Amino acid sequence: MSGILDIDKRHIWHPFTQHASERDQVVVTRAKGASLLDEQGNEILDLISSWWTCIHGHAHPALVKTLSEQAARLEHVMFAGFTHPPAAQLSQALAAVLPGDLNRVFFSDNGSTAVEVALKLAFQYHRNKGDAGRTEFFAFEGGYHGDTLGAMSLGRGSNFFTLFQELMCTVHTVPYAETWEGDNAIAAREEDALKTFADALDAHGGKAAALIIEPLMQGASGFRFSRPEFVRQISQMARDAGLLVIYDEVATGFGRTGTLFACERVDFVPDIICLSKALTAGMLPMAVTVAREDVYEAFLSDSFDTALAHGHTFTANPLACAVACKSLELFEQDKALEKVAHIGERNAAQLARLMAHDKVKHPRAMGCVLAFELAGTQGSYKTGAGELLRDWYLKNGLNIRPIGPTVYLLPPYCITDAELTRAYAGLFEGLEQI
Ligand SMILES: Cc1ncc(COP(=O)(O)O)c(C=O)c1O
Structure with a gap:
């Protein structure tokens, strides 16, 4: 050995x-x-x-160079009360490539924390707007959103976390219409799933803060594909019922499904999007939870009580931000x-x-x-x-x-x-x- x-x-x-x-x-x-x-x-x-x-690819020369140059300039600074060029540049670049007004970037460290932040944002958004009754969530059978407590709750339909059920918050899982090559019965399965979702919204929609979905492709539960129309309809139904729509693009983001983000093919702008994994092209751990303007605005007031009380020690680490900026540039260059x-x-x-x-x-x-x-x-x-x-x-x-x-x-x-x-x-x- x-x-x-x-x-x-x-x-x-x-x-x-x-x-x-x-x-x-x-x-x-x-x-x-x-x-x-x-x-x-x-x-x-x-x-x-x-x-x-x-x-x-591993050890891409441009990313290695960016990382070492940034390390020599500024390796880390706390992100409350301070900001720095790589974070500003990355947030601007992400806002430019994300659809609609997904403009407000909250940084964290991994896919699970990106989802955890999304969950808290959705919960507090409704509270800040005066609706304290929305304490539950909707997610999909087979969905996987990470392994912190909130993310596990949302991913309870993946069956990875059965042991931890008692610790979880209330999540209603609805059927996911999965498809594959040569599948002739998808339209019927989608119709059934939409009907079940409509019924579930009737029953629990008034208590729910948000719906979370991995658009077009569930990753960890077995690369289960869905069609753009299905995701769009589900998303619109959730929005019409007053829920925020969260797209977990931790796995699908940055080109995996063919477009930079899966939501482009779905043709729907979610209220919140979670990104990680390929964000730094594999160089460093980092994640972002990006919200639309009106979600952000719901947190503004003259009281700290409506602010998002969340943050991590390595939030917006400059090394990771610089590499993520370079990775976005490589989409053009390479x-x-x-x-x-x-x-x-x-x-x-x-x-x-x-x-x-x-x-x-x-x-x-x-x-x-x-x-x-x-x-x-x-x-x-x-x-x-x-x-x-x-x-x-x-x-x-x-x-x-x-x-x-x-x-x-x-x-x-x-x-x-x-x-x-x-x-x-x-x-x-x-x-x-x-
Ligand atoms: C869609 C999705 N969301 C969240 C996560 C959790 O990410 P992490 O493992 O970085 O916490 C994963 C991980 O596979 C994922 O595929």
């Missing part, structure tokens, strides 16, 4: 890991472009972008969305073969994401077949990490054609091993 692994085993508690049975962690010492390099120098293609973060479109075309070209495969169910492609279920396999986060596959892929130089029975690719946008060809070949070969 390597020295690092030995120390790791003695001291580290890894996330989402059962240490009594988990195999050894892979020691990664370097990364470049679409590849990770382990201690022995073996290359592993990072086909899930290190938990969906490093959109432009033609990132064209790269997503190209990956999307190549993914789509795999669909026919996947449809015909006897071990594959419900193949689907959107933006740079390719996903399918292992036919005949059920189960939650760690499923036997998925785990076997994960091991085989890793041994064969591919970081493909099924979520339960869902196998997916979500590569960095810099992945080359040759690397993608290798990924597809490995993907299918792996299926023969189970």
Whole structure:
């Protein structure tokens, strides 16, 4: 065993890991472009972008340069009573690329905290407007919004957090109309879901502060796609019933579904949007919760009681803000969305073969994401077949990490054609091993 692994085993508690049975962690010492390099120098293609973060690839020279220059200039300053150029520039840049008047940027550290802030904003927004009765939320079956208490409550429909039910706030979960390639029954499922949602709004809408949705694609519960019209209708129904609409674009933001933000294709401006993961292109932990002007205005008064009493020590860290600004610039310079479109075309070209495969169910492609279920396999986060596959892929130089029975690719946008060809070949070969 390597020295690092030995120390790791003695001291580290890894996330989402059962240490009594988990195999050894892979020691990664370097990364470049679409590849990770382990201690022995073996290359592993990072086909899930290190938990969906490093959109432009690992160690992108422009991001490394920006980070080191910013570190030499200003590494951190508390963000109450102080501001700094990277935060100002990033908030301006985000307001420019987000639709409508999503202009007010609140910084935090990760996807869960972005959601936690959204939840508190929605709750307090109604209070500040004189409606103290809106204390509940609506979310979707299969939704995942992070693992702090509020985010867990919203994601209770993902079944990740059943153990913690007693700690959760009141959330009504409504059906999610999921679709895939060759699905002919989606219109009927959408109609049913909309009807159930309308009934739930009738029953509980008057007590609800907000609806939260991962637009177009639920991530952690298995890359479950939905159609833009469905998301738009659900969103409008919630707004008409007086709820705020929160889009959790922690996973879908920054090009994943083909446009910079999924809400562009939905053609709906949410009241609040949560962004993280690819915000800093995988370089540093940071998140933002961006609100529309009228949400922000509801917090203004001559009393601190109506202000948002929330903040983190590393709020708007200058290093993370500078890197996030640079990452946005790279969308232009590196033609990132064209790269997503190209990956999307190549993914789509795999669909026919996947449809015909006897071990594959419900193949689907959107933006740079390719996903399918292992036919005949059920189960939650760690499923036997998925785990076997994960091991085989890793041994064969591919970081493909099924979520339960869902196998997916979500590569960095810099992945080359040759690397993608290798990924597809490995993907299918792996299926023969189970
Ligand atoms: C849609 C969505 N929201 C929130 C989160 C939580 O983000 P984090 O793990 O950074 O707390 C995730 C994480 O996968 C996510 O996919």
